[in-house]
Amino acid sequence: MTAFLNQLPALMGVIVGVLGTLLTARLNDRAQADAQRTKAWEAVLLLGDADTVAAAREWRWAVPQLERAARGVADDDFDRTAAVRRADEGRDRFCVAARAGLTVGSGDVAQARWLTDRQMNS
Known part of the structure; x- marks a missing residue:
């Protein structure tokens, strides 16, 4: 049990790191989608x-x-x-x-x- 408790901070760090990575990837994907929608809208405004x-x-x-x-x-x-x-x-x-x-x-x-x-x- 002591070994597990000694490793608990490292395990928590891994979990926080994974969650941070997932959140960052999601926000980046959304930003890219927003940018693509904006470009498409600008094309309609310019060419339509x-x-x-x-x-x-x-x-x-x-x-x-x-x-x-x-x-x-x-x-x-x-x-x-x-x-x-x-x-x-x-x-x-x-x-x-x-x-x-x-x-x-x-x-x-x-x-x-x-x-x-x-x-x-x-």
Whole structure:
């Protein structure tokens, strides 16, 4: 028992070190993801026309609402179904606007109706 107690400070140091490493890695990953999102948003602002930027702004607002719910920090009156619909429809509006701005006309790429139908039929 004495040997264990003598090694306890070293064991605690290892545990604290591992926890510190995990926390640092998580914070670094989050910072990198934030930087990538910022770069993508800046590209939309610089290259998108007014309709594309407006649609991107709506979609960009809808997605964090879902993220908050996934983390368990959404308001009590949060409506998951409506939030998913807003995000899906926001993505569709963005795709339509971006394709129109780029004059890409190869058909409908909307996913919101398909996703809703699939969710209801599963």
